[in-house]
Amino acid sequence: MPDDASLRQQMARELGANRLPADGHTDQEVLDSLLDSGYSVAQLHRAFGVSKKTIYTWLDRHDLEAPRPPTRGPAAALWNADADAIGEAH
Numbered sequence: 001m002p003d004d005a006s007l008r009q010q011m012a013r014e015l016g017a018n019r020l021p022a023d024g025h026t027d028q029e030v031l032d033s034l035l036d037s038g039y040s041v042a043q044l045h046r047a048f049g050v051s052k053k054t055i056y057t058w059l060d061r062h063d064l065e066a067p068r069p070p071t072r073g074p075a076a077a078l079w080n081a082d083a084d085a086i087g088e089a090h
Helices: 005-013 027-037 041-048 052-061 072-078
Strands: none
Touching: 005 041, 005 052, 027 041, 027 072, 041 052
16 A cells, blocks of 8 residues: 555646645545546545545535445445455355
8 A cells, every 4th residue: 555645646647737736635526536546535535634524525515426335343344354355256
């Protein structure tokens, strides 16, 4: 997993910019582009230095969708598990 500075650099390159906009987490185009590029809410929160709740709030304001992980129980453990540890779907 890249450190936060490397993650910001990767995201900036995805956007065709030299640096990631400080307020990019509030910008619909930035969020949409980064989600389309495959970045997760967890990666967005790390790169922008805001909470996951803040990212979800702005996604909601812009009617953008991202997976919302379960917060408790076996579903949360499964969501957070390493895919290789679980195996492939048949």
